Amino acid sequence: MPIRRLILLGAPGAGKGTQAQKLMADLAIPQISTGDILRAAISRGTALGQEAKTYMERGVLVPDEVVIGLVEQRLAEADAATGWILDGFPRTPVQAEALDALLVGLGQPLEAVVLIDVPEAQLIERLTGRRSCAICKRIYHLRFNPPPPGPPYPSEHPDRPCELVQRPDDALEVVSKRQAVYRQSTEPLIAYYREQKKLQVLDGDRPPEIVYSELRRLLG
Ligand SMILES: [Zn+2]
Incomplete structure (x- = not known):
């Protein structure tokens, strides 16, 4: 059976967002992030949403039981029935344990955790090399997408x-x-x-399309 319930992990700059976007589109499963869930619950004014709001307004972390309650409600929605990608949750082993219990209760156990692994030096180069033009807002990367040589500049x-x-x-x-x-x-x-033997490590130090085809192969 192909894997359709997974967590994606990756450092800032590892390309997790890009991979998640493609997976969502190709597998027709939602990406579930706590940020989105919180915003949605607050705007709909649900009980948990209102509770979360009181913490956020005080600038404190929303407690695990509230977040987990929100995740549970979100996972019960129709679009999550055939699978999901969890993003930004769980953040700690305590939350991971609570999630395991919740998923077992739902009969939807987590199938894989995919870590998109990129060496830190590479991540730093990816992120610090970004530049944008103050005039036309075009985005470049000094190494991977350098601005055209000029003059004349095609701008x-x-x-x-x-x-x-x-x-x-x-x-x-x-x-x-x-x-x-x-x-x-x-x-x-x-x-x-x-420890749970759910972790799969994907070499993310390659072009995004290569990483994606590996990811799809891994999910089956
Ligand atoms: Zn420009």
Whole structure:
């Protein structure tokens, strides 16, 4: 049986979002992220949504039992019956255990956890090399998608060259910090699923279409 209930893990810049988008479209299964669930529950004014809102308004983390309750309701919706991709949840082994219990209760056990693995030096290069033009907003990457040599520049402002700037989020210090936070918070989760023999590691240091075909092969 092909795998249709999975968790995707990957550091910022690993390309998890791109892979999830393709999977959703090709397998017709939803990607379920806690951010989206929270926003939806709050806008619909459900009981759990209102509870979550009170925590968010105070700027504190929404407690596990509220998040898990929301995930449970979301998984019970019709579009999730044939499968799903969980994104950004669980974040901790405690949440992972609660999720396991919940899924067993639903008769929909988790089938695989796929880690899109990219060496950190590579992730840092991917993220810090991004530049966009302050004038035409075009996005480049210094190494992987370099701006055209010029002049003349094939831009919408032919009178002057593109003015390439880096987003503050893509600065080296910010990117490095985010990688460290990700690594620290995700390592226990990876260990948890490795122990359960559900972890599959995919070499993400390749072009996205290659990574995707590997991913599809792995899911069967
Ligand atoms: Zn430009």
